[in-house]
Amino acid sequence: MECHRVSSPPTPRPRPPPLHILRYLLLHTRKSDGAAPPPAHTRPSHFVSFATTVTHTIMKSFFSKITSKLKTRRKPLAPCDCSDFIEAAPAQPSLTHLRGVVAARHFHGASPPVSDMEKARRDFVVRSTVFDLQYRCGAGGRCTCTGAPACRFPQCFTMRPVTKGAEVLAERQVYEVEDAPTPEIRALVALAAEEKLEEVVKGIQHTVDAHLKAAARGRGLEARFIIDGSDGHEFTPATPKTGADSVHAGTNPLREDEDLREEITSLYLWRAALLVNLRRDEQAVSSLLNLAFAVEQKDRTRLYGAAAAWAVLNDMEIVYYRSLVKSCKPFDHAVHFATERPLLLARVFEATRGDDYHTDYCTHVVFSKEVTAAVTRAQTAQMHGDFTEDPMRSLCLPLTMPYYRFRVDEEFWKRFYALLCMPPVPPPTPEETKAQAIDPAAELGLTPNYILDAVGRSMMLHHLVTFADVRDKEIDTGVVVDRVKEMKLLDLQPHPSDYAPVLTTSEMHVAVTRMKELLVVVRSFEAKEQERLSGAAAQQRLQRAQSGNDAAPPVPSPIEK
Structure with missing residues (x-):
């Protein structure tokens, strides 16, 4: 396999320098007539007989047809296809081993941290790099731990678009803080620090259930809270709408207690980030939408916004793999994401139908994610040579535009086109x-937002x-x-x-x-x-x-x- 990149985990890089994007745009948007140069034909010498020329032409045509049938159209291997590393090292490195390797590569020979700020900085460097290797790298860090010279970091990322992993990590860091308000949540944060994400997801659901039952004070809960946590959709499709067991027959503590509503909303937002981290995007989006239905319309903004963000990242990932299998040799992970994962954005705008404010809000979320991803993809293509999601050379945006135009929602498209x-x-x-x-970003010479x-x-x-x-x-x-x-x-x-x-x-x-x-x-x-x-x-x-x-x-x- 072709060898690229470095064999050690990357150090956190500052944001890239100003993007010389004009050359990039003009290079890729320049119209071409698409005409190939005419094939070179040698003019037969007038000394060669006509019969010899005809025989040569017939044989050349015959062999050309035979060889064209024998040829198989070979696609290149995708850089995120890490099956070669997995075959070479079937056992994935443990979290402890990853942390040790990353810490040694980054801070080998360095003196112990002299301040809490330096210690926090080093912890962040190790954690973010381990996150990249454990969840974003297609080889799970095998190449880095074995010192493989063919490491393709960061082309090996399988969590796409390239911004998705950073979104997940940033969202987790918002909630996984040491000074959590209750012992129960501090225990969940400790589990998350050890990357026991399944246990954290179950623990959050148990905590939410306990809070709801305690707030009900012996009263029966609304039928909408009868949720089977093992079901990916997390709702009961046949919930009765009328009668003693209807959705309105019980009590809803979320509409009675603002503090409880804010706490459970935050817990569900954290839980959704963990579910996306576990590649269960559909369950994450469904859980946020179902909780939004349980609160008043004015209290749904955070839930709808997070649902739209995870839904658009999920759909961008599916589009990425559909583009990848068309241009590169398919592999199991790519085929699964391209064909078996559901698109989720339409569900969000179906939930906000008739609610103009939240439809506008969710459209802004989708638009900002797309613009950010387009620029980041261009930078990644320039800096790391990863053209699999290049906005001008891959099929990601050519497949995205028809999807947004015809497959999501008409109200969404009107607003998206207006923003565009x-x-x-x-x-x-x-x-x-x-x-x-005096802003540090200006001192680094970063490209302005406009x-x-x-x-x-x-x-x-x-x-x-x-x-x-x-x-x-x-x-x-x-x-x-x-x-x-x-x-x-x-x-x-x-x-x-x-x-x-x-x-x-x-x-x-x-x-x-x-x-x-x-x-x-x-x-x-x-x-x-x-x-x-x-x-x-x-x-x-x-x-x-x-x-x-x-x-x-x-x-x-x-x-x-």
Whole structure:
């Protein structure tokens, strides 16, 4: 297998330098006629007989057909296919072994921490790296522990998109704190620190059940709280709506006690992050939506927002693996995620149907995740050579746009399209720029947020416009009609995604115009950055020249000589 990357766990890296994305965008969005250069044919010499030429042509055609049939179209191995490491080291390293290896690689020979802050920093470095190796790496850290030179970190990540693992870890760190309010929760935090996630999930559910029963004070609970925790969906589909056993017959402590509601909401948000960590995304989203139905509409924002976030990350992961199996050699993990995992985003917007505020809110969550992922994917492709989810070279965004347009929800698409076609975010004012000058992010030279927004949206609009243009051509040439006829002959019901226009004429005009405006913003920033960098380089050369002149003795003039 091709060898890439380093063989040791990476040290936490600062955020990448400004993205030279204009070159990246122009390189990949430049239109090409797609015509291949004509094959080179040697002109037969006039001394060769006609019969010889014909015989040569026939034999060449014959062997060409034979070899083309014998050839098998070989796809490259996916960098996240770590079956080679698993075969070489079947036993996955234990958590203790991983921690020891990571700590030795990062801090071998370093003196003991002299302060609590330094100790906390080292603990964070070890924990985040171990998390990457244990949950994101397809080999589970085998290559790092054995010192394999073919380690492909971070191309080996199987938790996709590349931002998903960071989202899970960040959400867990919010709730897994040492100063938890109760002994029960502190015990659960200790279990989570040892990565006993299944026990923590069951413990959280037990704690929630105990709190609800205690708050009911002997009264019967609503039927909606009769939940079978072993069921992935965590709800009873046949819950009666009327009668003595109906959903409204019992008491609902969550609507009576605000403190209890906030505590259980936080516990369920933590539990959902753990379920996603365990690759049980469907159960995580369902649990949040079911708890949202048990509280008042005004108290559902956190639950709906988290459900939308995990749902869109789940769907982006499925789209990633559907793209991967089309471009790389399939393997079991990829096939499972591409074909057997359910898409979840439509369930969230079905739950918020008729609730305009939460529909808007969840659409903003999805939009922000997509823009962030698009930019991060481009950076990962540039820095680490991972093109499996490159926003301009992989099929991730070309498969995502049709899904959002036709498969989620019409109200969602209206709002998503409006966000996508917003005017460019204005640059910071002089006062804001002055205030940001002391920000550590500005000192690192990081790309401003308004540029990242322009980069992400321009790439998404590029794929949307391309998809809409192809569909319009299919309609004009009759391809859509033929497709619908073929589907009906096969007794298949055509879906709007098979025949409907993607954008109206006015929507297409707005999308193209907005994409050009966003590219102008990126181009202007790129020009300023080039000017700033060239000026800084000239200043450094001048300083070096001056320091060299100061160090050398003054050269006497000819007159002094």
